[in-house]
Every structure is written in C-alpha cells, then in structure tokens.
Amino acid sequence: METEKLTELKTGPANGAPEPLEPLIYELGAPGRVGVSLPKTDVPEAELPADLLRADLDLPEVSELDVVRHFVRLSQLNHSIDTGFYPLGSCTMKYNPKLNEDMARLPGFALAHPLQDPTATQGALALMYTLQQWLAEISGMKAVSLQPAAGAQGEFAGILMIRAYHLANGEGHRTKIIVPDSAHGTNPATTAMAGLQVVEIPSDENGDVDLDKLHEVCGDDVAGMMITVPNTLGVFETHIKDIVDAIHGCGGLMYMDGANMNAMLGVAKPADLGFDVMHYNLHKTFSTPHGGGGPGSGPVAAGEKLAPFLPGPVVTVLEEGDDENPPLYGFTMPEQSIGRLKAFWGNFGMMVRAFAYIATYGAQGLRSVTDHAVLNANYIRARLKGVYPMPFDRMCGHEFVCEGHWKDIEGVHALDISKRLMDYGIHPPTNYFPLIVPEALLIEPTETESKEACDRFVEAMLKIAEEARTNPELLHEAPHVTPVGRVDDVLAAKQLVLCCRPIPEHGA
C-alpha cells in the first residue's frame, strides 16, 4: 500500500491527471480510527430501541492529527484579509480585530443558553440594548431590531415592514417596489420574496437615478423604493432629496440598503436624508468577520412610521435603573411586528464583535473610519484615472467602478485582469457588478489598508494594463501562481458532483 502510494506520488495517478491539492477527508484515515475521546457511561445503560436504529453511518474515520493537518492545509489554499489585500467592492473587507474574536468567546457569552430566564442573562441583554441604541444613533432612526441574520434578511424584514404598514393603513393595493438598475441582486430578489413587484428604473449618464423616469412610475400603487447610499457605482446620489420627496409624495416609503455604510459613518444619517427603514451589515461596516461566506448579521433600523413593525423580539428596558441598580432588560415584541425571522435573538456572537468595534472607535473614530475609507478609494481612483476607463469622473464614496477593458485591445476582459491580479497576491475586485457598467471592476480598499498597500495595488494594476498591451497571453492564461489554475465551472454544472459519497439505497 505504502509503496503504491510512493509510486503514485512520483508518477501521478494512472490517468496522468495531476494529484489533488489535498485529499478529501473521506480519502484519509482507516477503518476503526476515531478523532475524539469520549467518557465511559456513568449511569446504568438503558435498552436501545432496536427497530428504530440505523445500521450504518457513513462518516470519515480519522485521527485528531489527521483532522488538524487536513484543515490547516485546506486553510492554506485560501486568500484572506489576514494574508493579503482584498479590495472586493461592496463587501468591505476590512481588518477583523483579534480582540473581538476573544470577546465573543468569553464563557459568559459563548456558553450562555438563549432560553435562560432573562434575569440570568442581563449582561447579554444590556449589550444588545446598547448596540440597538448605538445603531439607532448612527442611522438617526427611532428603533433597531437585531434579529436579521444577514443583510439579505435585513432587507427582507424592511420590505415586509413596508408591506405590513400599507396593509395596516388599508392600502394593500400598494404592491410596487422601485429599484434602480444599479441595485444589488438581493433587492429585487427580496421584493419578490415579500410578494411585491419590482419596478426597475435606469441610471443616468452620471450614475444617478434618472429622475424623469422615477417620476413616471410614481403613483398610488407604489409601496416604496430601495436604494443604496452611496449607490453601487460608488457615488452619492446628487438628487437624493428629490428622490425621497418623489417617493414620499406618492405615499411610498424609502428603504436604504446599508451595504455601503462604511462611506456614511458620521457623514450623514440615513433618517436625516429621509429614509424610513434600512439595514446594516455588521460584517461589512462593523468588522465582524466574513467567515468564508457567513455568519453575518443584518440589523434593521426604522423611523417613527415603521418602528412598530420591526421584527422581534427586541430588547427593551422593563424597569429603569438608578444609582444603585442597573436597569432590568427584557425581550418584547414590537406592537405590530412582522414576526420572528429566526429562532432565538439573532446572531449574538456577531453583536458582541460589533459592540467591541464601536466601543473601540467611539463617535470620532467612526467618522475617521469613513474619512479614510473614502480617502483610500479616491486615492486609488485618482491614480488609476487615465489608465483604466472610468464611466463616472467624479468623487467617489468608499468604492469606485472602472472598466476592465480597452477599446484598442481586443479580447482582454475584466475577468482576465481579475485573474492576473491573483498572481500579484491580490484578491480581484468585484467584477461584472454593477451590471450596468460594461466589464465592471468595483474596487473597495477599506480604511485599514495603508498607503503602501494602496500603492502596491495601483502598481499591480498599472503593470497589468501594460501587460494587456505587450503580452495579453499572460492575462488570458492567468492565474499562474495560485494553488489551482482557472477552474471549469461549466463542467461542474454539467456533471453535478455535489457529494463524494455513494447515494444510500433505501426502500421508501
């Protein structure tokens, strides 16, 4: 067996294909091996109900060290913020402070059961209450619910709230949600999930909402409008007040997608701009880690009109405190709540991290976060100007969009530039979004990157622009130094291998 393996290593598998980077966990270990030690039974054993038991369980049989090495090796195949620059537009890949990880793991948080009597978990409730207050203050809104598990769920909550508000006012005929064509895909998907209709309106040549087109669709069938500020093109809507007035004028409500709040902290409060409801992404603006695709947290904030409809429960003060005693906190359901969005109270572990983040920065610090996020984005924009086509030549927020192609170079696309950036140790920007910009590259450096890091990115981008002219093959064949070469996603969809185990055979 061992000899066979050695031979295989030297020569590769029989079919000549290269070795996988790392075996599947199921390909490791040996029958009978276990990766944990468990205690002996300290109580008399009960009889197991034989006719209800399963015959076999097809899980790996590996040692603890097998597991550790396997997952450490897998981790090394990833790009991450901790290993390199990650200018992924609309994702806010800022540094995730280590302190916050430790805080979320304190036994008093990590080992507290969600259904204990609230009098026994006042520390957790105090944290949640304070975070609700802070998020309300940052947005200028009246109240906040921490229930939503992610931004998409926060959006869903907001749109259900708008729907419920109109129903409560006997205006169930308001079924249309206006969404700009630059919007995140979650906006139209959310609207459909809530049972409402999407009305898409175009952007004008400056990247702003086309006001004439907006006025055309305003009517008494409008439930509301969803808009991202600054928008996904990275620009602050020139006519934000006109947009808000148009929607409010026809009886609709304004939803703000808070994905881009990193450009807004202490710069403008969404409620002041006229928004009725919004969501935050704690995993973007407030540095909770993205975790390779979650968990996130998407608190929803609402003004006067929509606060009674917030998802719940939320934390409220049941008895005011005094000099001697802290207040007594409890869970309550907002009066006309749309209901629960998940079991228990939201992604509490993410709330601890966001609390630590806001406590660290304070009011002035948060403003400074936005200042430097916008500074970095505009600096990179200024330095790439003239080399990469830019659809909108104006000051950006915390991100900006350029085009990854040139009129005089055939066959080079945003995808090629993205893949080539990997060879320079940089994660590509978001590409092909927003959909309305051809060959879009959406670049968001975040405030935690130094000038040197921004400069290295700029140098790499300039070099790639040069390579596109002198040696386009380098781009087409990229990436060259990543663990795997370009991956065949068409084959994946065609063969649909989604599970590495044989399908169990059973009668029913």
Add this chain to the structure above:
Amino acid sequence: MSYIPHTDADRAAMLEAIGVGSLDELFDRVPAALRFPKLNLPDGLSEMEVAAELRGLASANVHAGDYAIFLGAGAYNHFVPSVINHMLLRGEFYTAYTPYQPELSQGTLQAIFEYQSMMCALTGMEVANASHYDGATSLAEAATLARAVHRGKRTKIILSPGIHPQYRAVARTYHQGNELKFVGDKGSATIPDLIDMLDDDTAMLVVSYPNFFGQIDDLSGLATAVHQAGALLCMVVDPIALGLFKSPGELGADIVVGEGQPLGIPLSFGGPYLGFFATRKKYVRQIAGRIVGETLDKHGRRAYVMTLRPREQDIRREKATSNICTNQGLMALAACIYLSLMGKHGLRRVAELCYHKAHYAAAQIDALDGYSVDMTKPFFKEFVVTCPRPVAELNDYLLEHWGIVGGYDLSQDYPNRANQMLVAVTETNTKDEIDTLVEALRDHEAHAGHEHTH
C-alpha cells in the same frame, strides 16, 4: 484606539494626489445641511478598556461553564472538541469572503463540499446545500421549495405541533406575502391526525424527528401517505439523534432540515448557528443557497467551485429561488470538523451517551413524589416532566439554591401544558449533576409541600 494606519504625511500625499485640500472636501456631494451630524456615542477606548467592559457584561450572565444545565429546546450544551476552535481561528478561514474566486478559495470550497457530503450521509439525502441561517429559516426555505415544486398550485403546508414553536413562527413570517397557508399545529394533532389533513392542495407535510418534546413518533406509513397525496415530506431533525436513529432518507423524507448547532457550535446565546438543508437530487435546481460542486482546473486537477449559480439572487435577481446571499460558512466548517473528529463511531457514541443519561434522569425524576415523566413513546435526549408547581417557580429555586439551569417551561408556547418542563440531558451532564437535579426537585417539593401545610 484605532485600526487605521495612516500618518499625517500619508494623508497629505493622498489628498494631494486626489486634488483636494482636506478630508471634509471628499464629501461635497452630501447635502450641506445634513453633512457631518454629531454622533451621540461614547468616546473610543483602548483595547484594555474595551476588554474590561465586555468582561463585565459577560460576567453578568449565567452560563454552562459554571452551572449544570438541563435546558435545551433547540439549543444544546454538547461537547465541543478543542480542535474546532483552533481551526476556526485560522485567519485564512474566518477572514476570507464567500468563495466567488475559486482559484483563491479552494480551502473553503473543499470544506463545504465535504460538509455537503457528510450532511448527505447523516440525513440519507442526495444533495445538501452550503447552509442557511439556522434551523428555523431552513424550514422556511423548505416551504419555498415545496411551493416551487408545485409551481404555486398547492397552497397548504401541514405542520406538526411537535415542531419547535419558533420554527413554525419563522415559516409564517417568511411566507406572509404569498398564498401559502400553514395548518395543523394549533392543537395537539398526532401523526395520524396530520395524515387525515392531506389533500390535493397540500404541498408539504412537516414533522419533527425527534419532536420538540424529545420523542420519536411512529412515522411508519407516513411517507407513503404523503406521497400518495402528491405532497412532499419534510423532516426537522436533531443531527445528534441521527447518529443513532434511522436516517430520514430511510423513512422516506424528501427534504431534511434542522439546526446544526449541536455539531460543535457553542450556545452563544442563540447564534450564530447553522441551518442545514438536504433533499433529493431531482429538486436541486429549485433549492436556495450556495452549492459547491466538484470539477477540474485547466490542468485537469480536481478542484471545487460554487455551482448552479443561475439560481442565485446576484444573477437571477427577482427570479431567484431566494434572496439568500450569506450562508453560515464558518459554522458549516465547524460542523464539518466536528463530524470528521467524531466520525462513524464517535457520533454514535455521543448519541448513546445522551440516550442513556436522559433515560436515567427520566426514571429518577419519574420516581419522585409529585413528578411524572411521559415515557409512553421512545425518546432521545429530552423528555417532558409534569411538575407539581409552575416551572418558572421551580427554575428560580434550582438556579438560586442549587446552581442548576432547569428545563424549558412549555406553558410559554403550549397553554395546555401548564407545569410541564422540557428537560434536556446531553453527554456533558454527569451522573452527579443528574442526581443533584433529582435531589433538588425532591427537596423543593418537600419544602414547598411543608410550607403549604402550614
């Protein structure tokens, strides 16, 4: 304290490159009257000060590290091997984004593929997605799938009252804007009662296995009846129970959902948890959430990539199967590592320990004067105790005098279950803890009974 690296010289050079004189000028587009509002927040703190404040808040919570805990009801104090936290704290995992760029994300992608494979093995299903937010939202998404499978032509979802009350609430929240009706769970319907509700308008019937009261209902004949009515059978399951009991696939389920928290994820006051979702391969194009598939790179090397992407919101927009974007990636990784460590034999062992300890505890409590345990059906790690007094009163006493977190007060969700406590016993509860709980319950009754005679 701040994580912003810029020096004065950096700022000056960068502003000059941009062609503005100050940071404030970067925000000229914001209406002047609304620009730079005051934020009424505390001043920033140093790392030491933040840590002290959070330690203070954490210390104000009762938790399973210091107390014996018999509370479950959807969140459980199971053993978490040390390896998991060490792997989760690798920056390469937790500071990575969704693996949209497969060349830079093979670690995350392969781990999700392995997770999907293990969830298929555990549930007896053919495909599993990369996860939902939690067990409750997985159930809501199962209803979305049932609606899609029947193209909106069937409008009824039958829910067993033995499904977690919060899961049923979430399913209703999710579907308040469409035609689906959720029925069956308002009274105390049994499995045969639920079967009687099947008709040609039924899209899906959902049962919990074990049910919310810890019992394994007799599900023989259920799948046949559901399928004869042309409906789908969905099962909400406890993944630890599946280490011991027949898989839902074997029982004829079409969709299997549940809460993955027991698989190596800490209680964390209710989240982040892990909603798992598995089904038959024929439905794979209609399910929500991310899915990872195996493929090759351009050198012919085995590699992984997110697949069936055209179902998703960023491509399909309003025609997407769901608006879901984020999954619970890191939590799925935790479950993947947990199931790797436990493996074929360890998970069975954990399940057996839960079973034996729960049965020991149930028998001891049932023998107490004034208390009775419903043992009419097989049960796994939870059981219902009918108590002589209100559960809230007992729990106060247990916590205050014995350092025990008591069970769940069922009267909160089921008005006909006054004085009923749902007790959870896992492999982490020692015989000493169980004996102390029994003694405490006896003591309280002796004490309270005594007081009542005066």
